[in-house]
Amino acid sequence: MLSFDHQSHPYANTRHSTYGKNGMVATSQPLAAQAGLEILKKGGNAIDAAIATAACLTVVEPTSNGIGGDAFALVWTKGKLHGLNASGKAPKSISIDAVKEAGHEEIPTHGWIPVTVPGVPGAWAELSAKFGKLPLADVLEPAIKYAEEGYPVSPTLGKYWNSAYNIYKQKLTDDVFTHWFDTFAPKGRAPKIGEVWSSKGHAETLRLIGETKAESFYRGSLAEKMASFAYKTGGYLTAEDLAEFEVEWVNPIRVNYRGYDIWEIPPNGQGIVALQALNILKGYIFHEKDSVDTYHKQIEAIKLAFADAQTYVTDENHMKVSVESLLSDVYGETRRKLIADEALLPEAGDPASSGTVYLAAADGEGNMISYIQSNYMGFGSGLVVPGTGIALQNRGHNFSMDKHHANALEGGKRTYHTIIPGFMTKDDKPVGPFGVMGGFMQPQGHVQVVMNTVDFGLNPQAALDAPRWQWMKDKVVEVENRFQHHIAQGLARKGHQIKISLEPNSFGRGQIIWRDPETGVLVGGTESRTDGTVAAW
Template sequence: MNYNGLDYPYPSQRRVVYGTRGMVATSQPLAAEAGMEIMKQGGNAIDAAIATAACLTVMEPTSNGIGGDAFALVWVKDRLYGLNSSGPAPRGISIEKLKERGIDAIPKFGWIPVTVPGAPAAWGELSKKFGKLSLTEVLKPAITYAYEGYPVSPITAKYWAKAFEVYSQNLDGKEFEEWFKVFAPHGRAPRAGEIWKSPSHGRTLELIAETNGKAFYEGELADKIHQFSMEYNGYLNKEDLVAFKPEWVEPIKVNYRGYDVWEIPPNGQGLITLIALNILKGFEFDIKDKDSVDTYHKQMEALKLAFADGLKYITDSREMKIKVEELLSEAYGAERRKLIGKEALMPVAGTPPKGGTVYLATADGEGNMVSFIQSNYMGFGSGLVVPNTGISLQNRGHNFSMDEEHDNALAPGKRTYHTIIPGFLTKDQKAVGPFGVMGGFMQPQGHLQVVMNTIDFKLNPQAALDAPRWHWSKEKRIDMEKAMPKEIQENLKKLGHEIVVAEDVGLFGRGQIIWRDEKGVLAGGTEGRTDGAIAVW
């Protein structure tokens, strides 16, 4: 994996970062440094991942929170483990009950889209199974930042201001007052460089640390969530919280040109990346083909076909009507590959919306590596903050369908189609490393592009992230970054693609990569489209 990317025509503005004893890559510098500090105190990559994730709930609340979900791929002692800590719909909700209230579509805000939060349980489970330090030690940096404050990063400030504008226009009701009290204490979003703190958030993290997460699901915090929900006719209650347990799952994979590309199985959408790669591996791509129109065309068509399947079939794995193995079979890949011609397809799929997520990757000198992702969805989530806790609740239930015949139909205790996905790469049963690209429905598209940049086009981790990206949104529409050469844009239009140059780089996701070579040297890349940073030892 000693790819230098020196021949890449769009040189990286950042350099690859190297280390041997430890590395943390994420979207906020202070959070990355906090994870590294935990490693230097005797923690491992798992401890560092938990510490960084907890810090991100404080330092990047625009994308995640204590009231969100989490997934992880963990490499320990030459084995890859998968953790699904996404919560289900409350047991008291149903399509029938919502329709009785005159609700035909699940809203973005309020109590209806709130599902059981899984992030605190993920931290506790990872710490218990693989951590070296106590959760109290690991969460200390996040607790300190919550109590004492920190200067808000530039990109976070940008999205905070956008969220404030959206919520000011859409959140109408007493139940939303706490959000403005906590996240807009001066009647506006905090500005870049301005100190923001949330003591109630700090106290919540202390309770989670002292009880290894139990306070959130069984104790004081669970009681507060229950009371808040009951006060405003919510469906989430303490019984839902008590019943929740994270699930260790077997990761799924596709072998792509000698490398195994790993994802979390459904309800996560990582399956879409693997379906697309399974189609694309039947084509040949040379290094010089990186910026050819034919390469982009085939990538886009394979991705659209994969999304058509994913949006139809992905839901709670216990209720999927078609097996993952069938969607990833060689025969099915070959069948779908035949559909790719010389003109843009019109896939049968939904319209993917934008989302808000944080991703981080960690590695230590012992060989442990973690690919970790957590999210509230659509930025801050539901707009609900549990009073006096700092807990911002997710709105993941918005992804459920109200069509009873749809595979992803809302049902009591069911997990919905989930956008957040961690990725991992291995070769010959040895770890290459964690990777991820956060950003709603951009995530499988970002995974696809990063994997091909790495394997097919031999780009180093930083160049693989810096390369101009595209984003399929619906039908034949492809959004492209400004850096994409105009010649490529024009030639893709000739093939029937509807090309739109997007102003907002946030549309194209935000990624992190850590690769380890055969000598144990770590090479990291971080996202230039956000406040990305790598802490290294």
């Protein structure tokens, strides 16, 4: 097992990693984590627990995800790691020309244009059918109960709900957005912290998904409601788009980092950014975590990886370069040679020549799952299908309007996707799932968590609590206000444009569960930057 020093690192503050043996669920909302644990105690496995937790998160953290979003998962079971891509495609009828004809030179954030086919219900149904032990309807019951009976809004949730409401009140004035306000601001405002909020429509939708194993969502009454709403309000989404949706089982991709295999979902996800950065960084030896040189090299590696991803990564069927070439040792060495003593302006290389929620779950049988789902940018598109609680995502906002770009908008195509689950193994045995949510912070968080664990021996909670940095663009890097100022000043002397941020949510929110291969003991950590918890027994 990884060797952790629980005493000598200051980052754990008063929090400690959580230990358990029979099962563990870690996520950003206590009610959701407890729901997953409840399913484990009822005889479900880690996959059932993950589905229950994910469904609850659509209810108890709607500021970050919903039924109308996408999902990805890495599942360890029976000695093998499986990858699930449940991201939806753009509607067939949409195109760059259609967007321009609608009066837009860029893809808007809200409304129908950025809406893609939701993948979340398909992910739940497929995971349940392939690996679950309990009926999907039973697994969704805790979420249905919270939606129907209500729950008190937690502090971090209340803060971001109110922030979203204030923005939407100013920007979303068209009648098509009325149903968002009816659903998420029924009293003419966001619910207050501690106030009970419920959604009967959300409960009924979850019930139908459970009873029909998501068939209603893609080919039944729920699909009809979504398609009808789109047709009546100028949307591009059709019944045909929904009926043709299929989740995809994919082969996870990896790099070996100091003897540990770090796994991600292949493109269209951006997990390849984390792997490219680690592939560059493995050529160095880091003796000290909190040093200017360590942070400088981390930042430079991330910049180079992002430059490639933002040039080449899209739906894998449309990529012009291979994943293998981007992750090759030869290309990693080529990119590493570009890192000098001064901050660089990143550019893509030529490999041919050389708001989200995350959860981790584990059970006593050895099953483990790394799962992530999102509506993107908080509540997503601002569109809610009347009477259903289905808040539709705006994932299509990431498409490019440049017809020559790899990620150019096309009907029936998946876009570059920010949400990524992570998993670690060693010698073909599972170490465990990890993830850090938060847009383009995610691969940066993955790199920092992996290095905190492997290079610097931090336990899961300390690895998550450690102050973070985030590359923004060009030479601009944001750091948390807890980041050591003398190191920030040292980075500035190397040419980095350092900005101190007072907003903790800008740096992602993560969870980790590791398993001791000898004893089976589970050790977990959860994000101190949100309302998260680790439920264990």
